[in-house]
Amino acid sequence: MALEYNKKVMQYFLNPKNVGEIKNPDGVGKVGNLTCGDVMWLFVKIEKDKIKDIKFKTLGCAAAIATSSIITELAKGKTIKDALKLSNKDVVKALGSLPVIKHHCSLLAEEALCEAIYDYLRKKKRPIPKFLEKKHQKIKKAGNVCK
Template sequence: MRKNKISEYSEYSGEVIRRFLNPKKVGIIKNATNVATVGNPKDGDVVRLFLLIQNEVIVDAKVQVFGCPVAIASADILAEMLKGKTIGEALKIKNKDISDALGGLPHQKIECSVFAESLIKNAILGEN
């Protein structure tokens, strides 16, 4: 019997599948300088972002995610994109940047990735 790859049956890009199955930036930063949460567990996805900022540079970023594969992959790639960025550079990251970095997303799953801008602003500027 032939074993099939998940990607053969998926509407998601290989990058979404890789990050969903093996996220790189999931976890907690115990000495985080900034923490923000977006989402509502009653309505769907919830993402918590932990940042360690030193001298206006994000030296580490991690996420905790409760959600669908796209939410997990989007949060993971966001945390990876943030590491090493200045605060100004981080605030320029747009939701489309996340989708593009994931190789595009199915139209019906875009809403699972549109938390990046609000999450960054909430974490850095304390905005909701």
């Protein structure tokens, strides 16, 4: 089943964009856990409420690396408000398709972005939208359960 990935997923897995860490990031989102085999870290730099720079580091399968990579591209340049609207469906759509068993990787990407923005808002002591607070709590709670 390993090679059921489409060309675009393979392209993003083999040549991922925006790999690395940002020095002094404005926000960091860390999701997944080692037991499950997928860990995703997203770093964001935010200027005038826009995502100016975004980078990732991921330990995981080809799908986890591809979804990490594409979410950085989808989020870059977007306002915080618009970035928070990005869902795992957008991630799958941008990649064309993902094997059903790998859909949890797209969710991981969505959650990593939310967590990075949450981290930014929290550090800046800015109000956190209710839905984001709820989502953050949910992600934190589910953190040790493999999807």
